[in-house]
Amino acid sequence: MKKIVVLGSTGSIGTQTLDVVRNNADMEIVALAAGSNIALLEKQIREFKPRMVCVWDEKKAKELKIAVADCQVTVTSGMEGLLSLSVMEEADVVVTAIVGMIGIQPTIAAIKAGKDIALANKETLVTAGHIIMPLAKEYNVKILPVDSEHSAIFQALNGENYERISRILLTASGGPFRGFSKEQLANVTLEDALKHPNWSMGQKITIDSASMVNKGLEVMEAKWLFGVDFDQIEVVIQPKSVIHSMVEYVDGGVIAQLGTPDMKLPIQYALTYPDRRPLPGDRLDFKTLSQISFETPDYETFRGLALAYEVGRMGGSMPTVFNAANERAVAKFLARKIDFLTIYELIEESVQAHHKIENPTVEEILAIEQETYDRIEAKLGDC
Numbered sequence: 001m002k003k004i005v006v007l008g009s010t011g012s013i014g015t016q017t018l019d020v021v022r023n024n025a026d027m028e029i030v031a032l033a034a035g036s037n038i039a040l041l042e043k044q045i046r047e048f049k050p051r052m053v054c055v056w057d058e059k060k061a062k063e064l065k066i067a068v069a070d071c072q073v074t075v076t077s078g079m080e081g082l083l084s085l086s087v088m089e090e091a092d093v094v095v096t097a098i099v100g101m102i103g104i105q106p107t108i109a110a111i112k113a114g115k116d117i118a119l120a121n122k123e124t125l126v127t128a129g130h131i132i133m134p135l136a137k138e139y140n141v142k143i144l145p146v147d148s149e150h151s152a153i154f155q156a157l158n159g160e161n162y163e164r165i166s167r168i169l170l171t172a173s174g175g176p177f178r179g180f181s182k183e184q185l186a187n188v189t190l191e192d193a194l195k196h197p198n199w200s201m202g203q204k205i206t207i208d209s210a211s212m213v214n215k216g217l218e219v220m221e222a223k224w225l226f227g228v229d230f231d232q233i234e235v236v237i238q239p240k241s242v243i244h245s246m247v248e249y250v251d252g253g254v255i256a257q258l259g260t261p262d263m264k265l266p267i268q269y270a271l272t273y274p275d276r277r278p279l280p281g282d283r284l285d286f287k288t289l290s291q292i293s294f295e296t297p298d299y300e301t302f303r304g305l306a307l308a309y310e311v312g313r314m315g316g317s318m319p320t321v322f323n324a325a326n327e328r329a330v331a332k333f334l335a336r337k338i339d340f341l342t343i344y345e346l347i348e349e350s351v352q353a354h355h356k357i358e359n360p361t362v363e364e365i366l367a368i369e370q371e372t373y374d375r376i377e378a379k380l381g382d383c
């Protein structure tokens with residue numbers, strides 16, 4: 001029996017993880033964590049019978065406790081709750097499906113407790129990859145990618161020597177604004193940005209996909225996961241998301257992973273690795289798939305992607321500033337307080353204002369996150 005903790009169980013990745021568990025009789029949920037959606041969490045508790053749950057919001061946690069008084073479940077809240085779920089004695093693997101840097105401390109705690117990590121929460125690696133990857137090695141735990149591109153790369157690397165990687169070809173759909181000019185981008189609305197052509201995901205990552213900041217975060221995620229340099233990671237636009245990413249080896253051979261866009265495959269693969277299991281769903285039909293097309297990204301218009309390479313190469317605390325500024329800017333865009341291109345401006349200004357720290361500790365990362373948030377709040381006033 002594989003015993004699973006899901007952090008972020010009410011979200012896009014979280015609910016799809018529970019779909020996978022529903023279809024695999026030898027998987028069991030031992031704990032679930034959510035932000036505030038206690039109505040859905042209660043349903044999940046009644047179906048999956050976890051021993052422990054965490055609700056970030058303390059008031060909501062109290063409400064949930066009353067609602068599930070008839071269930072054998074311990075209800076916790078806040079960071080303390082997240083940490084206690086991450087180190088549960090009976091857990092084998094922690095699925096990190098929460099959004100943002102809030103995932104850093106639970107991920108570290110889980111690694112130190114010897115749990116494998118099925119990692120969706122890319123922001124954790126972007127900001128603290130220099131801490132997490134060596135720690136995973138030290139504690140001999142696996143970091144199993146859930147992000148579709150990184151799962152594709154991981155699959156293409158199966159059985160290969162990582163030192164023989166020549167390039168990683170990270171595919172991107174280009175999002176809803178592919179081909180747009182800067183002038184067009186200046187006028188897009190929140191509704192436009194939330195319409196991803198191929199994937200249905202949580203709001204933050206959907207906006208990140210529209211700005212291509214998501215691809216920038218994924219470049220940094222790939223660097224940490226696969227131990228390559230930034231020069232070895234190339235973003236390739238493949239509008240229909242048929243190829244989920246590719247690895248080119250030193251002999252020129254390219255291995256790609258293809259499939260329909262369905263996150264359940266990478267989620268399930270992370271939970272059954274190195275095995276593969278049947279998974280119901282659509283299949284690629286090569287008789288009707290007349291072509292797979294490719295484009296080069298427009299780094300000038302989609303400035304967030306170029307900036308991600310820049311801060312990634314600078315390293316240290318710079319990716320934290322990039323990520324924190326983006327998190328706050330996206331929240332403001334989702335609240336209709338700023339327009340789309342201001343996301344890039346806020347990131348760029350925050351990066352320029354920051355003095356790099358070489359190897360930031362977790363405490364420093366969290367302090368820099370807060371400083372970046374405060375800077376943006378101060379700049380935007382009460383907007």
Ligand code: NAD
Nearest residue numbers: 008009010011012013034035056097098120121122201202
């Ligand atoms: P989402 O917004 O749909 O879900 C987020 C989940 O985290 C929810 O259950 C929410 O309640 C929970 N949560 C948020 N803050 C919390 C907190 N402080 N404490 C406890 N729980 C909290 O997000 P998502 O789209 O599922 O994305 C999750 C992560 O996976 C992100 O890092 C994203 O970049 C990554 N990812 C998502 C997809 C996708 O298809 N959705 C693909 C690749 C990577």
Ligand code: MG
Nearest residue numbers: 147148149218
């Ligand atoms: Mg992805």
